[in-house]
Amino acid sequence: xxxxPEISGAEAIKKKKQRNLAIALSLxxxxxxxxxxxxxxxxxxxxDRSF
Amino acid sequence: xxxxxxxxxxxxxxxxxxxxxxxxxxxxxxxxxTAFVGMVAAPGGIHPLLGLVSILAIAxxxxxxxxxxxxxxxxxxxxxxxxANRPIPAGKVRRGDxxxxxxxxxxxxxxxxxxxxxxxxxxxxxxxxFFYVVIYSMILKRATPQNIVIGGAAGAFPPVIGWAAVTGNxxxxxxxxxxxxxxxxxxxxxxxxxxxxxxxxxxxxxMMPNVKGDAATRQQILAYSIILFFAGLAPLAxxxxxxxxxxAATGLGAGFLWFAYKVYQGTPEDHGPAKKLFGFSIFYxxxxxxxxxxxxAVKYYV
Numbered sequence: 251x252x253x254x255p256e257i258s259g260a261e262a263i264k265k266k267k268q269r270n271l272a273i274a275l276s277l278x279x280x281x282x283x284x285x286x287x288x289x290x291x292x293x294x295x296x297x298d299r300s301f
Numbered sequence: 302x303x304x305x306x307x308x309x310x311x312x313x314x315x316x317x318x319x320x321x322x323x324x325x326x327x328x329x330x331x332x333x334x335t336a337f338v339g340m341v342a343a344p345g346g347i348h349p350l351l352g353l354v355s356i357l358a359i360a361x362x363x364x365x366x367x368x369x370x371x372x373x374x375x376x377x378x379x380x381x382x383x384x385a386n387r388p389i390p391a392g393k394v395r396r397g398d399x400x401x402x403x404x405x406x407x408x409x410x411x412x413x414x415x416x417x418x419x420x421x422x423x424x425x426x427x428x429x430x431f432f433y434v435v436i437y438s439m440i441l442k443r444a445t446p447q448n449i450v451i452g453g454a455a456g457a458f459p460p461v462i463g464w465a466a467v468t469g470n471x472x473x474x475x476x477x478x479x480x481x482x483x484x485x486x487x488x489x490x491x492x493x494x495x496x497x498x499x500x501x502x503x504x505x506x507x508m509m510p511n512v513k514g515d516a517a518t519r520q521q522i523l524a525y526s527i528i529l530f531f532a533g534l535a536p537l538a539x540x541x542x543x544x545x546x547x548x549a550a551t552g553l554g555a556g557f558l559w560f561a562y563k564v565y566q567g568t569p570e571d572h573g574p575a576k577k578l579f580g581f582s583i584f585y586x587x588x589x590x591x592x593x594x595x596x597x598a599v600k601y602y603v
Contacts, residue, residue: 262313272317280409287354287417 311392319393320402323371324364331586332363332459338590339460339478341597342541343467347418354417355466359459362410362426366433366455368403372396373438377504383497403434418466425465429458443505446512453486454479460590474539477532478593484529485586488522488561492579495519495564496572515569522578526561530554533589542596549592553585 336359340352347355371378371389379390388394394402407430415423437452457479464475494501494508495518501508509518533550536542542550560578567574 265314265316268316269320272320283354283357283413284416286350287413290348290351291416 312395315388315393319388322388323368323394323399323402324361324406325367325370326364328367328456329360329364331583332456333360334587335478335482335590336360336459336463338593339463339475340467342460342474342478342593343464345468347467351417352466355414355422356463358410358414358417359426359462359466361406362414362430363459365403365406365410366430368399368406369430369434370403370438372400372403373434374442375399377443377506380504381497381500383500414462414466419469421469421471422462422466425458425462425471429455429462432458444507446507446509448507449490450487453483453490456486457482474536474541477535477539478590480532480535481529481589482586484525484532485582488525488529488557489579489582489586491518491522492564492575492582495575496579519565519567523561523565526558530558536593541593543600545599546589546592546596550589553588553592556581557585 333356337356340347340356371387374384375389375396378384378387384390389396389399407427411423411427411430414426433452433455437448437455441448441452460478460482461471461475464478465471491509494510495515498508498510502511509521513521533554534547536550537547557578560574560581563574564578
């Protein structure tokens with residue numbers, strides 16, 4: 251009984267790191283996707299528009 | 302150790318894969334596929350990368366509604382054998398966390414689809430999520446044996462969203478694809494309900510077999526299968542389908558009718574025919590949409 255929390259504690263830290271990494275990668279992917287979509291939607295003519 | 306302590310420990314052990322499971326990956330794969338076919342069948346085109354991002358947004362939206370469904374239905378999922386090992390009843394993810402996860406991803410997916418395609422597609426995705434979570438899960442599922450008939454509309458939207466993402470509108474052809482999935486859903490789920498009705502009975506979800514009885518369900522399965530056969534041929538009246546699709550839809554439709562007829566003839570004790578129909582129904586939907594894809598590819602390259 252006394253050893254169990256320690257084992258599950260180490261395991262819990264490992265899982266927390268995995269969750270954090272997954273969130274970080276998802277955020278990075280989201281930023282990349284929004285960037286690419288923005289570039290594509292603006293298209294090549296963005297510099298030619300007249301205000 | 303009390304049950305609560307055990308649960309809080311298990312929550313700390315949740316990995317990313319447990320949150321991924323909240324998205325109902327298998328449902329998501331069918332959504333991705335049908336949305337993709339809607340996109341390809343639509344006239345004109347979309348930049349491949351924008352198309353890919355749009356598919357991603359639709360997939361995330363579908364997954365988010367799955368997570369919200371699990372958030373709402375955690376109480377009955379825990380009792381039913383088919384769903385007892387989902388992340389919330391399994392004690393891996395907190396119910397509130399699943400709800401927040403689903404709500405956040407819903408908003409994200411709609412915004413992303415608006416950015417990558419247009420507001421019509423994004424609006425249809427938002428409506429689909431709303432329909433699945435509020436109309437189906439919250440209102441219909443526990444109230445009426447017509448739950449999955451009306452709720453089936455949610456699963457039928459993806460090809461329309463895919464079409465709208467490309468063209469910015471949703472013409473008759475897109476709604477024919479909608480109709481095929483819509484009419485496919487009742488016999489698909491009632492086949493499952495026929496051999497899982499004990500589960501639904503226990504949690505008080507009024508599926509057709511436990512409300513109207515076994516015989517009435519078998520009749521309705523056959524009736525929907527006949528209508529589905531003709532709905533499956535409807536694309537032939539438009540220019541999205543040709544000979545290849547015609548052959549595929551006729552063969553698959555006939556197969557569906559055959560398995561439905563076997564269910565119709567069956568007895569309540571024998572679950573074999575219902576299981577076979579359930580399996581074939583997935584093959585049917587996949588096959589019909591694949592035929593549309595092949596049809597378009599042949600038209601394009603030949």
